[in-house]
Amino acid sequence: MSHPERGRFGPYGGQYVPETLMGALEELEDVWHEAKADTQFQLELAGHRRAFVGRPTPLYSATRLGEHFGGAHIHLKREDLCHTGAHKLNNAVGQALLALRMGKKRIIAETGAGQHGVAVATVCARFGFECTVYMGTEDMRRQSMNVRRMKLLGAEVVEVTAGTKTLKDATSEAIRDWVTNVRTTHYIIGSVVGPHPYPEMVRDLQRVIGDEAREQYLSVDGKLPDVVIACVGGGSNAIGVFTAFLDDKDVALVGVEAAGEGVRTGHHAASLVGGRPGVLHGSYSYVLQDRDGQILPTHSVSAGLDYPGVGPEHAFLRDAERVEYVAVTDKDAIAAFKLCTRLEGIMPALEPAHALHHAGVMAREYGPGGRILVCLSGRGDKDMDSIDGV
């Protein structure tokens, strides 16, 4: 386990934000540490996870997929079965409870695929917060069903027309809103990115994925998997599933980024594979940037991975070589999406479809008897339009 020192994972992390936010980050860190140590809070969180989120989520043996890939044992951690359809609710519920503790009345969020936006709109409906979600024009187009869901849940969805009109710009706009309304508003960031304490706090709220999966995996036949695979945009489902296995030296961990049209084409979103260290949205980590330090436009068929940065803990785990990071193209992800749907009757989101493709690659490497765990971070209904268009 990497323990952040003053919000750092090795050299990565930090708090590169306007002065106006420093007080709010300090407050959030204090409240989070208090809540973590408070049994009452933990009981309350556990209750919401059970009855509202639908945890624990099952561990599923994908036998037909395993056979297709040459006989390896493939297990899927079914985060697609969380209420609202993705792991994002784990974080949103936890941060909503913190916002209640801080007495904030209003919640803001950024969203790319719309899964985090829906999760936040959902907890705002559940706990009675005013809710504003920032979303790029381009993402509103390709994830229109989630826009409608958020509006029905009572959220205001603000269209972001700046820059590349995707997740990066939505995040910048959410931060600007927060700088302006910081006294009344809590910002529920959707991944393990942003200034300290977000990367650490979101990890702690998502690690339930791996904690459950490790126990479930062991209870099947008393052994651990050979490899755990998860997709990485900002990296919250990946950190969530990896954290429980970091000390299991024999378990390989692989993070799968979006190669878009191919890392060499420049049309991709693979920050760890194709970027270099820099500051984006308040933390120092791997970033896709030009030589002048300007953030580059990204491309991925999957809106949730279409982000030029990545959580600072992933940067640390990359440099420490504890996690291997690879990138999978749009084309391969779409093929894996269709394959999983047809062979298992499970329609994955395009984001974890990247991880499923790589599971196929590794299954062939390990051969029969290989033991592979994939975090199926969300379901694919939202991606129908993107798939139809291909």
Added chain:
Amino acid sequence: MVSDTGRARGARSTRSKLDQALRADKDLKLVAYIMGGHPNRKRSIEVGKKLATSGVAALEIGIPHSDPLADGPVIQRAGQAALEHGINVEGCLEVAAAIAAEGTPVVLMTYINPILAYDPRKFAAEAAQAGVAGVIVPDLPVEESEPVAGWLRSASLDTIFMVSPTTSAHRLQSICEHSSGFVYCVTVTGITGARKEIPAGMKELIQQVRSHTELPVAAGFGISRPEHMKALRGTADAAVVGSAIVAEIDKGSDPVKLVKELLKACR
């Protein structure tokens, strides 16, 4: 983490050029902001030189960044336009050198990532070479400021940090200790951009800052009108006007006219 070298600067025997230029006598001082390379490089030099000789105490020059978290729509758009015209850190340093030659102190304002990408040591050395007096980095709070601030100081550049209405008392002291040249007092919780009124509480904030430092205090963000100058006179040493000037340049008008009006209200 705050390093010891960071603290050492507090007691300086001689006042820097900026410190002298921004100290209010009976008049409020005015700091004008332009974006380097906006609307293009040539014009930004022309406008900058004109502004530098229009009676302002200092000129702030922005180096554009693709993701300016502390800026409102006017400065965002100006930065985007400048980037589309191909300006970069090197180009902005050349713009700054041309304007600094007029003799009015020049302050650079940019975000940390372009500085990191350029190499902070090279940036500090070349900014000093260009005749720049100080640097403001709005996404670099004092806690994260080393080693970059140390390199700026080694190049004899002033390091200007910001305080805001949400800054806690203990951080206020640390920010004042790390600042040189002047302390930048953000008058609103928010991003840059012209606003109708100066918020209540601004006076108290500036008074608090003064209890921690002898440096001049400049008020910025949202300041755009002659009546704002009147409200700040006697409280702040200087006022920073950005978006209102950039908006004039955007329209193709001469921002000197606005500056003259503002200067009249400073007296």
